[in-house]
Every structure is written in C-alpha cells, then in structure tokens.
Amino acid sequence: MVKPGQSSFRRILLSRILLLSVPVLLLGEYVTYRKARSSLLETARQNLTESAIRKGESIEASIQALQANLLTASETAVLKSGSPQESQAFVERLAEQLPTKVQCVQLRDLNNDRIIASSCGDRPLGSIETSWWSHSPDASSNPISKVRVTTFLPEEDPPNTGTDLISGEPVNEGQLRLRLYAPVYASDRYLYAPDTPGTPDYALTIESRLGQRASDRRFEPGSLTGYTVVIDQNGTILEHANDPDRVGRNIKQEKDAKRLESIVRNAISGRQDFLHLFGLDKAGVELICGYTAITSPLSHGGGEQKWIILAVTPLDSALAGLKQIQQVLFTLILGLLAANLLATLYLTRDLALPIEKLQDYALNIQCRSTSDRVPHNLRIREFNRLAEALDVMVDRLKAWAEELESAWKEAKAANQLKNEFLATISHELRTPLNAIIGCIRLVRDDCCDDRDEEIEFLQRADDAAIHLLNIINDILDISKIEAGTLSVLIEPVDVNKIIQEVIDIQEEPIQQKGLKLTVTESTEPLTIEADPAKLKQVLINLIGNAIKFTDTGTISISTRKETAQTHNGDDLADGSKSSRVVISIQDTGIGIAPDQQQKLFQPFVMVDGTKTRKHGGTGLGLAISRNLIELMGGAIALSSPGIGQGTTVEISLPLLDIWSEGEDRPQDGLDSPELRTMSGVRPEES
Template sequence: MAKPGQSSFRRVLLSRLLLLSVPVLLLGVYVTYTKARSTLLDTARQNLTESAVRKGDSIQEAISALKANLLTASQAIVLQSQSSTAYQQFVNQLAQQLPTPINCVQLSDIQTQDIVSSTCDEPLLVTQPVVSQWSRQQGEVSSDPSQIKVTVLLPPAPSTPPKKQAEAISAKTQLPILLSAPVYNSDGQLQYALSIRSTLLQSKYIQPGSLSGEPVVITQSGKILVHPIPKQVGRNINEQLDSPRFQSLVEDAIAGRESFIHLALEKDAQEFLAGYTAIKSPISDQSDQQWIILAVTPLKSALVGLQDIRQVLFILTCGLIAASILATIYIARDLARPLEKLRDCALHESQLHSNYRIPHTFKIREINQLAEALDAMFERLKHWAEELEAAWKEAQAANQLKNEFLATTSHELRTPLNGIIGSLRLVKDGFCDDREEELDFLQRADDAAIHLLKIINDILDLAKLESGKLSVEIELIDLRQLLDEVIHLQAVPIQVKGIDFHTKDLHEKLPVRADPAKLKQVLINVIGNSEKFTDSGSITVSTRIEPASEKTQPLVSADDSTSIARVSNTPSNGQVTKAQGTGELLSQVVVTVKDTGIGIDPVQQSKLFRPFVMVDGSTTRKYGGTGLGLAISRNLIELMGGTITLFSAGEGQGTTVNISLPLVQTTGKETEAKRDNEQPAQLSTDLSKPQESIGEINGKVTTD
C-alpha cells in the first residue's frame, strides 16, 4: 500500500514527461509566433519604406510632367489670338489631353485679374509676387521650367460652407497643388496667366493587409500637407500626439536616411507603422526645402496575416499537446510495465521460497540486466537464509550444549565437593573408630580434591585455548618412555573393571618433539576415555611408523637436543614453531588407542572435538565427565605439530583414536643427559606481542 505523499512510477514518469514536453512545446510555439510577428513587421517596415519612396518619386514625376505640359501649353499660338471662343476651346482641350489627371484649367488676365476662360468651379488666384517676378522677365520668351510657379492649396478655413468642407474631407489623402505659367503675346508682353489645379495623391481604398500605406506629407518646417485625418492638415508636427517621434523622423529624413518608425496618430493610442523618405520641395518659393513623405498603416493592418498564423499555431499546439500526451502515456506504459512486473515478482513472497526465476524477456536491455541481478540477489538471499538457519540451529545446539555443560559441570563439581566435605566432617566430628579409618576418609577427600582439581584445570585450559593464552614447551622426548608411564598409571583401573589391556607392538625408541606434560595429559585423557566407555572387552594401545604427509623442517634435531621452545596456540594459523637444525621429518609415529566400548554414532563423531559436546549430555547419564577432554587434547596435539582423529563404526562397535606426531631422525648421540642439564628458556605467550613468542635458545627458532 502506497504511503501518503508517494506515487507510482508510471504516474511520476507521465507527469515528468508532460512537465518537460509541454513547456518545451509551448516555448517552441511562442518562439515561432514571435518569429512570425517579427518577420511580418520586418516585411511591413520594408514595404512601407519602399512605398514612401515610390510616393515621393510619384510626386516629383507628376509635378515635372505638369510643369513640362503647362510650359508647352503656355507657348501655344492660339493664346496669342484675341478670340475668347478660341481660348475656351483651348482650355477645354488642355484639361482633357494632359496625361496627368488635373482638376481644372484657367486662363486669366494679369492686368485686370479677369478670368478669360476656365473649367474650374472657383477662380484660381495668382499671387502678386508671382506676377511681379513674371513682369521682370517681360519680353523674354523662355522655355525655362523655373517660370512655372507651384503652390500648395491649403484646406478650407473652418468658416467654409458645409458643402465645401465635405469636398475637402473627401479629399483627405489628396495633395492639391496650383501650377501657374506666364503667357506672352506676339509682342512679347506679359498678358495672361495659365493655371491648372491637380491632385497628386488620389484617395484610394486600402485593402486590409496592404502594405502600401496612406500618405503623409510634411514640410521641412514641420507643416503637415497631407494626413489621413483631415483636421490635422495644415497643423504643425509639434501639435501632434507623438511629436518627439515626428521630430526624429523629420531629422532622419532630411539627413537622407530612409527608414521606418512607430507612431501614435490618434488619442485612442492606436499604433501606426510608418516608412519615410525625403524629396526636394516642389514649391517654387521653397526650392531649398524638403518634403518628408510617409507611408503609414495601422499596426494591426500590418499584422493582419498574424491572425491566421495564430490560428494555425493554436490548432497545431492543441494537436501536438494531444499527440505528446498520447506518446507520453505510451512511453510511460512501456517503461513502467517491466518495472511493475519486477515489483510484482519481488513482492510475491511465496516465490522466494521456490525455484521461481524472474522472466528475462523484456525489450529493454537494462531491465533484463536488472531482472538478472534480482535473480542473483534472490539466490544469495536464499543461500544466506539457509546459512542463517543453519547458524541459528548451531546456536541453538550450542546453547543447549552450554546448558548441558553447566548442569554437568555443577554435577561434577558437587560430587567431589560433597565427598570432600563429608569425609572431612566425619574426621572432624570424631565419628571414626581408629586412626586407620581417619586416614581412609582423608585419602577419599584427597582423591576427590584431585578429581576436582582436574576438572578445574580442564576448564582453565579450555579458557586459555579460547583466549589464545595456552602454550606448550617443545622439546625432544622419547614417546615410548612416556607411553610406559601412562600405561602404568591406567593399568590398575582398567584391570579393576576386568578389561583386557594390550600394549603390544610398541617400538623401542620413538623420538618426537612435544611437551611431555601436555602429551602425557592427552594420552591419559584418551586412554581414560576408552576405560570409561568400555564395560567389557579390551583396550589396545599400539604404535606404528608411517611416511609423513609432507617434508617439514623439524623443531629440533637429535644433535641439538638442548634447544627447547615454548609455543603459544595462535588462532591465526595454528602452526607450531620450529628450530633450525639438520634433521628432516621423513616419517611420523602414530599412537592408536582402540577399544571395544559403546562406540559413537557417525553423525556425532565430527562434533566430539568441540567443547562441551558429549554423546549423552543429561545429568542422569551413565558416564560422567565435562566433555572438554577431546577438545583440549585436539588443541594440544595441534600445538605440538601433530593430529588427533577419532573413528567408530557405530554404536556398540568400539572406538579408535589415532594420535600422530612427527618422528625425529637421530644420529645416535645421547641427548637425554644434555636435556636434563639444560634449563629451558621460556618464550613470551602474550598474543598481543607476537614478535616475542619465539626466541633463540642455544640455537635459532623460527615459526612455520
């Protein structure tokens, strides 16, 4: 069951993939949208700038064409006649035949200011400065275009009648100009003024998204000549809402830079995009001035195509998000399903106790490797569980053995203590009839004390063995002599039980390296066990010499019998020390103690050399003992470089114990006298200082 705050791997993977993919997708859409908007703006800016240039060129070309046509018309012969009918016919034809569209043509008398002929609805006035300039050139018939005077017709005043205002408003994007040319008579005298009115920028409907823009014309002084908003015509740019930007574009245009700018033309804060350029002013009295030509369009009109792009991006984004969600769900499923299967296998506890194996058929290599690792881990867990179970059983058995040992030891200790206490109290309280009876009770107390001391010594020896403090004094001894002593000690109790005791096949001389006291203790223990567990039959002690398992360097040679060393039992390697000599171990002596006693179950034989282990551990068993003898004997024999083994065919079939020790080759010299005269040098038995455990005693001693 999931804990609070936890989630499944599939859900976490799904959420992480979506959190990663959706923002990246939205970011990509935003970048695409921004790039599209930037591209549209760049295109609009470039087109508007080119449109402004074209508008400027169109104005210049139209004025130049009008000047040339008007100059040619002013030199027509018909104007030198005196027929008013001819004048009117000429004016009508001129208005129709000029290539540049014109509004009207007028021929007026300069002297009387009367209109001779006209196609205009209202008179076209020629200013006095223009007339004065022509008067100075009277008598000169010239084809110089500079004689053509160009003026801009400003919008009507606010007092203009409504009809006139409507006409002016309808021409909001027009640039009305007046061109006047002098007409000289046949005598070369200035007589008439030929004037035409034309609109250079025709008002046209601009389609949404068109990047030609509406024209705006501004003089160098800042006066607005053409503006999309009629009321702005005639005003100065300083009066505009966005006057700083107007000033900036005027300066840039005069400097010859053709560029674009963003403007606010109205108070509703609608933003306009404008491209601009500059042309030479066509007005006659402003020949040193420039006009700034703008092509303006609303920003939303320049970005009209962005709406379609936005719609496409929206649809595309929704589709991509849906596809991303589906792909993420599919990927999360494929990635999570193997892990979920592995989880199910790991959580199925019953499979851990069987030979079940996790499938390795996943498509993902890493998941298969994980499955293999889990299989290996399960195998190790099973192995460890088995080892743990075995260790637990051994611990239970050890605990049982400990309890049995404590019970046995308490029984073994109480028995001699009760004998000692009972005997001493009988003597103390004077219940003995004579001195002989007192001595008998004292002897019993002494025997019980010796038995108690033996038990305590066994326990102390075991404690030393467990702590690594027990040591042996290695020297060259005659094993046959030591066997004779042990046999003499054990012969009496064996014969008392009526058991046959055979000591045949004993070699005459058996030189070995050993601790005589500890070896004697081992032999007494082994023969004593045979006597204790044999009720009838025989006990046989024999020796034999057999080849050694491997060549080893002897502790001492027969020629250097004065070298004696104390060897501590070391838990790390269990090896004995050896002194350098000339002898070489070519064989070993094996002491065999065979009885016809109760025998031992083969299953229990491997445990008998463990401390506290006895075949019958109950306190009511027939045979006494603490179960420490064989464990101590094995450790002592190993410290002396030998081995001890036990074999029994089964219960009731007797037991055979073999004790093997390296046999030392002698050269015939007497060594016993030397050994009796030598004082053994002792080596340190402290395991905390291993470098001091071996020393030189009349010779070199090294560890194997």
C-alpha cells in the same frame, strides 16, 4: 507500505514527461508564430519602403508633367492675344486634355488682377505677385523654372468649394493641393530684347489635387502599398489620404510627435526605412509605414527643402495572413498534444511495468515469503540485467552477511588489542613517572640517611626521566613522520643557473618522449631570495609534471621581471613597489578542468584518482611546492583553459636588490643565510 504524499512511479513518470514535453511543444509553436509574424513584418517593411519611394517618384513625375504642360500652354498665341472668348475656349479645352487631372485652369490679367478666362467660375486661384517674374529670363536655365509652384491648405479654400466645378466630385479629401503659375507675355518683345527686364502681362494658373482620395481608400487584407501621407520639412501635413482633417496640422500636434519628428529627421538625412505609428489615424489603431524624402517642388522657402513621403497601412492589414497561420498552428498543437499524450501513456506503461514486477519481487524477498527467482522476461534489456543483478546481489548479501559476522569478530578482537595497547602505553608512561615522583618526594621529605642515599634516589629519578623522555621522543618521531617539518635556508640565487641545472636533469625524459623544449631567459641577470635546493626541488617537480602529462607538443619555460604590489595590495611605504621574478612553465598536455584547478594544491589530491589512471603520483607534489614557495616569500599559481588545452604554472619570488659599489646595503638579514621553518609535508615524500 505507501506513505501519505507519495505517488507511483508510473504516475510520476507520466507527469514528468508531460511536464517537459508540453511546454516544449507550446514553446515551439510560439517560436514558429513569432517567426511567421517577424517574416510578415519584414515583408511589409520592404514593400512599404518601396511603395513610399514609388509614391514620391509619382508625385515628382506628376508635378513635372504639370509644369511642362503649363509652360507649353503659356506660349500659345491665343493666350498672348488677350481675347476673352478665345482664351475661355482654350482654357476649358486645356482643363479637359491635361494628362494629370486638374480642378481649375485660369488666366488672369496682372495689370488689373482681372480674371480673363476660368474653368471653375470667378473664384481667383490665390494671389499673384508680379515680382516673381520681374527679372530677365536666363537663357541657360531650365525653362520649367519659370513656372511658379505653390501648395495651399484646406483653411485657404473659400467656403462652399468642396466639389469640383467641372465634374462635381468632392475635392477636399486629404489630397495634395498644388497651384502652378506660368507667365504669359502679350508681345514678343523678349525675342528681340531678351536682356530687357520686364513683367508678364498675364498669368496662367492650374489648380490640381494629386493622390488618391479618402473616399476611394480600401484596405484590402494583405495590401502592402499603403495610403499616402506627405509632410513638408517644417512638419506640416500636406496630404493624408485616410484622414483629411489632419491636413494642415503640424506633426507636433499629433500623438506620435516624437516618432514623426524622427521620421522627418531620418528622411532628410537620406534614410529610407520603416517605423510603427500609433496616432496618425482617426481610428487610433497601430500603423506601420515606410518613408522616403523627395526634393520639394515649391518655388519658395529658401534653400533645398524636402517633402517626406509616407506609405502607411494598418498593422492588421499587413498581418492579414497571420490569422490563417494561427489557425493552422492551433490545429497542429492540438494534434501534437493528443499524440504526445497517447505516446506518453504507452511509454510509461512499458517503463513502469518491469519496475512494478521488480518491486513485487523485492517485497517478497523482504518478507522472506518466497524462494522464487526474479522474473527475466521483462522485454527491456536493462531491466533484465537489473533482475540478474538483483539475483546476484541477494546471493552476495548472504555471503557478505557471513563476512560481516566474521569482520565483527575481527573488529572485536582489534578493539581488544587497542585496549591492550593503550593499557601498555599508560603503564609505560605511568611507571617511570611514579618512580620520579617517589624519589623526589623521599629526598624532599628528608627520608634519606645520608648524602649518598639522596644521590642514589636522584639518580633513579634521572634514569626514570630519561626513560620517559625516550618514550615521548618515540611518539613524537612517529608524529613527525605523519606530519613532517619543512625548513628552508634563504640566500641569493641565480634563477637562470637553477633553471639550467633542472633542464640538464630533465633533458633525458624530454628526449625520450620526443617533446620540444623552448627556454626564454631574461636578458638581464636575475637574482632572487630563495633556498637553492628547495627551489630546484620545486622546479624538478613542476617540469616533471609537465613532461608526465604531455604526450606530444611543447614545453615552454620563461622568466620575466615584473613590479608587484605588496601582499595586502598596498604600495610600499616609500611609494615604490617590490620587484619579483616570475618563472612560467607552460605545456600543451592534457590540461585541467577549471573546477579542479584549486583542489590540486591540497595534499593527496589528483585530477584522476582512479586505480586505472594513466599517470602515477601521490598527489603531494603541488602541495609541497606551494608550502616551499610560500615559505620562501613567493607564490605559485596554476591555470588551464580546460581539458586538452594545456597547463601553465607560474612561480613568483622576490627579486634581490643589487646594490652598487660603495653603497651601504641595509642590514636585512641576507648577509648570511636565513633559516625559515614551518610545519607541512616532508619534501622527500613528493
């Protein structure tokens, strides 16, 4: 009869298979998705870092080209002559012919700060200080070093200058703004007197904006080049190709100030890496960037300054290919789930049908309404064998029922015998006890005629008491055989001598098995407090175990002295610590599983307790050894890394203090052997 809350085997099997397989499929899909995402991010990391390096190299190359072209132009005779018409024509041609696009080229007279020629109207390009070139040129230095390079921020632009005066295109779009100044001398006096200090007469200036404009930025899906962001060493944003409004701001004002400061520190220290950002774009989307550092081309600031170059792209752009992967994984998981459901339905039907047939057979047997044999055409070998086993089991149950009836009769007879035994023992105990009580009461109540009759009654009581004592002694002897009694006689023992005696005894079985025995003795004599016979018995048992459970390899025996704390973990009262001798027996035998090691010190416990075990034994050896060692004031421990990795047994016993001549030895009871006893298993039973 089906109880409420129960379900069929087929339904349970179906639910369990789905419960296990569906999460595994989903987990596999998730892991695949995460792996694909990680691969795309790793590709973005490498490409953006390389893009930042290329952008930095491009900026350096562009500035160097501008410096070289500006220096070459400053040496032309047309500019040195100071003719406004010729200089204006030269400046306009220079603005058009420079390989790097510029917004303005301008020639200024340093004596009166007048603009002689300009390609962008009358707007002066910054302020010029004649002290920049007041020293004498150094012939050994790089000529390009005479070119003064500065940068300027949007707030430094005059009003209504947001378009290029040459092309009419917008210029204030987050690009890197540079001004380069080169000195122009009106005469050749430095050719004849190069050591004579002086200042130039004119200054040739170029204003240029490097990088891609924000209006030209297009984030192609999967693009990993990124737009450019330039930050100086002080944290000022010099270029932002995607958000011009951020140019001139310090990174401390940004939402990701800590991350940006970390980028600046890492780049200055020479690292070229990759980082996620969340607040460097006006859209507020998550960004990823690669970064590097280049030497600042500016001619001021003191020391070697750095510019940090960032290649930035939105995370969605870097993970553009992930959407296609998601679609493929979604289609794949739907197909796998459908296939898994069909396979599970087919599997549960094949597995549940034989069990259902066996269930019907078992119910018919329970109701005793059929004599048919169990069906054997179940198409599954294990179920067919189960059906055969059921037939055999039914036959055996019938036979066992007859045996149980016979055993019940035997048990009934045994119970009768037990009652008879208890009755007999009760009678044997009660009879002498009644005799003792009766005789003593007769004497006590003065019922005897004379002294001789009193003595006779007392003798009868004495005989009955002796008889009762013998019965009790017999019962106690049986109890002692079951429980046993251990006793040890403590005296000074030479450890090395005892070990050598045991090795002499075990030498023959070691040679028979072809094992290698290594003995490492202490360099100093070791005398302990122990019972030599019992210690010898323990060592014989432990070394015998090592031989028995080691087929090939080595048995190592070593002794050492170490300082140990007292049994409760505290030092001794005088601040010293007790010295102990540790005897270690290590083998390369079959080893012991960690969960079985503590059980071995219990009586009758063995690692392999089956009737077909390879190694014999009663399981009492380690239990007896532990009781003996603890009775002698020591400890025993067993350890093994695991099956097949050998076993190590260590015995720790107190070291006997050796007193020098003329020194009084404390009366600790060891001048004569000390007898210690405890209840436990008889040693002779190991």
